[in-house]
Amino acid sequence: MKLIFIPVIGLVLSGCAGKSDYSPPADATGEAIFKAACLECHEPKEDGTFFELGKEKATPSAIAETINKGGFTMPAFPNISGDAMKKLSEYVLANSKTAE
Numbered sequence: 796m797k798l799i800f801i802p803v804i805g806l807v808l809s810g811c812a813g814k815s816d817y818s819p820p821a822d823a824t825g826e827a828i829f830k831a832a833c834l835e836c837h838e839p840k841e842d843g844t845f846f847e848l849g850k851e852k853a854t855p856s857a858i859a860e861t862i863n864k865g866g867f868t869m870p871a872f873p874n875i876s877g878d879a880m881k882k883l884s885e886y887v888l889a890n891s892k893t894a895e
Contacts, residue, residue, distance in 0.1 A: 814865070818874040825886025828879060832872060839890075846891040853893040855884035862887075 819828045829837075829845075837845050851857060859880050865871030875883060 813870045815870040815872050816874065817872060819879045819883075821879075823879060823882070825882035825884075828875065828883045829886055829890075832875065832883075833887075836869070842892075844890055844892050845887065847894075848888075848891050849894045853888065853891070855881065855888060858884040858887050 815832065817832045819831065823831075833845075839845055848858075852861070861869070862872050862875060862880065862883065
C-alpha cells in the first residue's frame, strides 16, 4: 500500500506546480484569465471568494509577484504581464477576503 500511496501524492502535488506556458489573449478580462489559468486549482469558496489575503498580500503588486513566481504547489506564470497582469491581479483582489 505504501508503494502506491507515495507516487499518488507526488502526482497530486505536481498537478499544480512548475511553470505554465499560458499566455492570455490581449483583450482578455481578469475574470477570463483567472478562469483559463487559475480555476483548475482555485475553486471559489461558499461565499464566492477565492482567497483570504493578509494585509501584506492584499495588493495588486503582491498578487502579481505570486502569480509571476508561483509557490510551493502553484506554477509560475511568466507569460502573464503588463495589462493582463494588472487585470488579473485586480480581479483576484476584488474576489478575495482581505484582513482588516
